[in-house]
Amino acid sequence: MIDSREHIVILGGGVGGCAAAYWLTATPELRAKYRVTLYQTGWRLGGKGASSRGESDQHRSEEHGPHVWFGFYENAFKTLRGAMEEHAQLGHTVGPFQTLKDLFMEAREGVFYHHNEPAGKWEPWKMALPRYAGEPGDGTPSPDIRENLWRMADHLALNLSKVGAFGPVVSWFLKMMEKILSRSVKWQEAMTCPTGIQPGDPSGWASYLSRRLIDLAGSERHWYGEPLIGRGFKLLLDYIGWRLRRMKKSAMTSEAKREVCLADLYRTCLRGALVDLLLRDETFQQLDRHEFLAWLKSHGAGFTTVKESPFLRGYYDTPFAFSNGMAHDPNNANFAAGAALRGFFRIFFGYKGAYVHRMNLGMGECVFVPLYRVLKARGVRFEFFHRVEALEPNAAGNRVARIRINRQVRLADGKDEYNPIKEVAVPHAEAPPVFWPVWPEHPMVDQLDPATLPPADDPGLESHWSTHRSSTVELYDRMDPSANGHERFDHVVLAIPPAAHPHLAKGLLEKDTRFRVMVGTSETIRTIACQFWFSDKDDLGWDTHDYFCELAMAGSGPDPFNIIIEASNILRTEATPGASHLLYLCGPISNDANEPPAGSDPGYPAREKARAKATALSWIQEKASLWPGVCLPGTNTLDPMSLYHPDEGATVEQRLDWQYFRMNIDPGERYVLSTNTAAPNRLWPWESGFNNLVFSGDWCRNSIDIGCVESAVTSAMLAAHHLTGYPTRDMIDGLQYE
Template structure:
């Protein structure tokens, strides 16, 4: 036993966002892991989850960093969630939880709303999308193969163009007219192999040449994916035929779309959807698919902006300004980036994100039934605690010191508060859930310090906080740690007050990464509104949605361009007889001031919060009338009156005073900012095992983990990678498959 303890390595994990938690989950998922290492997580403040952390406010209202949902292609996230629920059930770690299984913690949602501003009519137009649900279960079986995704996408294009629809009478005649010049590629060397199949399409009532070609293309792609990996010559022939077919179909569709797109709103959306699908697929096979390796190499186009890449493959101005393209920029908070502040997103990252999205399982969107942390972080925390992981709350990293020894030798930390019992229990029970407070649980903190914290309203998660730490701690290699997993966001690492500024000053790779991997602040607003959606005037069937659906939207007017009905969480708040009619979350990005002040300027975050609240007030009065016509006024005919909002104070005298009782966040803290994927920046990202130090592993949405866009599925991928790098350093095997990218098979 003594030899085991002497040989056991100490791993210090800095930070507790999803990447850090995933790395620890991976490290502790192997039998007898404690024979090889022990793990301590060091976390600033009082809660876990990083940007997915949740708090509770008045009426036990759930307060988020922003909008968090799960999409049906989050394979690694769903697997982690499913496993944590299973282990909680096995060890009875959540005995009173209303969520007995992972399915209980989610609501499925198939409806999405797209909006587009039409400059010709000076009006917004909408398009409802109902994504068909399927029988796949996310997190089980791995991602759908690329061939299946393309087959699915082409099937959707075929349905849009040739499916049964009363609007399509005129479309079919125009399609036939535009298809006169279509000729099957009979000159191609592979045509003889597929001629019979192509001709068979015509016998199965596929009379239109365009429909036959689309079906033939889908079959060809399916056939290519089933080839033996070593048959490079044959695959190259298939690839060349696919490119030729895409070019042929694109010319036909361009001609068709140009003849219909301006006719009416229906044809506009039809044109956009078809062109969007075909241009992306055509570009993928021309630039991204590698017939030699049978894989998709998205890095080939990451120096280009996504819109520029679409334009290269023939995208019209109509498509480039459409909601379909804006969806990627606003959904990833890239809409205000670039020299013209109109959006800049690495093309490979955008395409990879889009391709993965098309492979959703079950439903396109899965909503957390309670807070993000209540539903996702709590079971992970309880499992890790039960496995024997140590948690050190209120420990703020001040410097990961550089050393020319090739190892990290020392870490300086601040102890933020003194705990009465030396440990901290971060959750409390509410309606059977273990939930996370919006402020520290003061009764576990030294009484005098707790009193000072409350009276001074100090937020010790905030970088500009004026609170004086109570002590200094130095962690030494060989005594306190052998290995370090760094899971703290990139904006915390550099600059005058960066925790890795010594490393950045002495290491060009770190310097390049810090200088080129950028971020942006985001804002969020949560409104508890007294009337229901129908009472507000938004009758869902009139908008093309089933009654009872909770649609989401990510393409509306700046700055709060994304919003979603999150009313499903209200039963897990504490309303008694006073429950609002609807709860809506809003989010968007905003630009930094010209100069971001040093952390000694304690007013800065409060000024930024006031800034977004004022902007949001005017935005609501200018923009929400389209959705809530029953809440408009003569003074603000395009917006909503704010007296429909629940007044938490019960004494607000003005609109702004009422609005201030809601929940807002200005995510300006270095720990809270959204990590961007700008064109040309990917090559500067380091992988989990590329820190340059033998005992330092890096993880987070800022490293090179694959898709390289800031979302918690990606953070989990990077965490799994970090865990496996750590085990590899110790000579231990890893068995967890990481679904980090889309391959052809």
């Protein structure tokens, strides 16, 4: 029977590809009009968010790196919330987890490591953020930029009171504003918080300041003109900046420096938004031509390098914002100012519920298992073991005419499709085993034709350095008259990151200048990641002042592992009963100038993994003082016997070897940077230059333009809207930030 529906081909099974499939099949009407096929290299979905379970009896969760979902991820949570509801209707669970709330835990605390160079210590600085109303993805309106300004001004005012940056000029200014606005300013003492910054009572003067900024951002109530008020507040913020800059950094205690760093960052971002976005009427996108540190300096920041401020360093570490492959070099810090400012507003002030939501499972299980099952039930066809090799244009250069794909292996006789999910039983001492649906570490060969499996020296079917193939698959544009007898497509969703485009989209880049410029200016960076399990320990000992109430989620740590997350909540899903703590570490690492071409050196990935292991073990030996509880008594040296191993009698070497290490070097694994040379050239999903091609991924323009789950989902929704009209633009959150 011939299927007369329009055929949409999705290339790539990461967040962008799977979210596109979700929205393209979201209604019965869409499913009646379109059929969707997703092509994926190897045996699992996820892209940079893929995770798997090791094949040992411990079933440990192994990630590309640590992942969290910020509270402003409205589109991502909306997508996953809908998927989980449909998942439950189909009778599925994820282990014992049935709802979205089961999959995540809220977090209010962030840690920023300050390197106290004279003392040679790394001190954890805390930022505690409030819980605001709502839940991300719950259908209620998200905070807009005016509410973000309100919240930010509250934080700034209370922080300024703590650092003593007030003076008679501030009081005089407020009295003048009272007269101009005919409104009394109620002075409020700032709340005291010895370990972090907390918001104040909205009746205080901080709310007054932010209300006036909100008025400036869009109210027409003030007949005397917004520019007058705006310039008045600009003068006030300039005065506060002058007071902050006069404070001698060298004479500050660690606590004082923490407050001044944060006050300076708040004040400068608020002043920059006031001047550039409100008074000069520029857009975030226009600000992308500036580098964020230079932009902060132009607005009078006192801390203008990532070395000076752990808050700045932590913010740069989160999107690995170091250009030219020179990881951790402060001279190469590069973050497009528009994307950085937009992200700053949304991460810290534009969220619902908690500012961070941490997963209770690996991302593969938490996100991609329910998405896969729901999409399968909707009729999406998944073609695993299909590596895209080339997209070729038509003669006119305005359509994708043909897609060439390497079918890596064939299915076993009698099998029509590959089932990628495996159920594993995780035993627990006080309960019967729980069955978890997981992505296995390796393909399940019992479903594959043994004659087409790769040789023993192949680096793995997901690897850029694998050349294994069983046959070639060709797909043709339906409008191509030579397509007879071949699988046809009407639309293509390109959800593969740009590091692969020079190879697989070479013909398209030659035809379209804007596409070529976007890819040519795009920068990607390698990342290094590891996971350490620790044996029964009451306390890692890192929080010497008992400041923190939650599992640590830290940035600005010692190079190269700047991101440090304690993920001990995941231990309950593993068969590692002797382990009490699990640490995820990640960071950028410099490019390899001698990286061999694809397919030329099958041993290269293994050597890079060995380098990751050596780097991680050396690092944790040197930086074990971050966690005194795992050090040898009376020293700052790691006690290697504190590392978990399923065999209690394991040697030191066996314990070290048992931990998990990886180097993310493949084009699909590399992180896409938001530099001031790349961000201005990003294209919207519909701007590919080809009538039947749209983009989907965190690497194209999407109103966030920072590599993250929300960017990928937003772009997927925009791509689906362009192709089908659904979701409607009013259903897509965050577009007002462009």
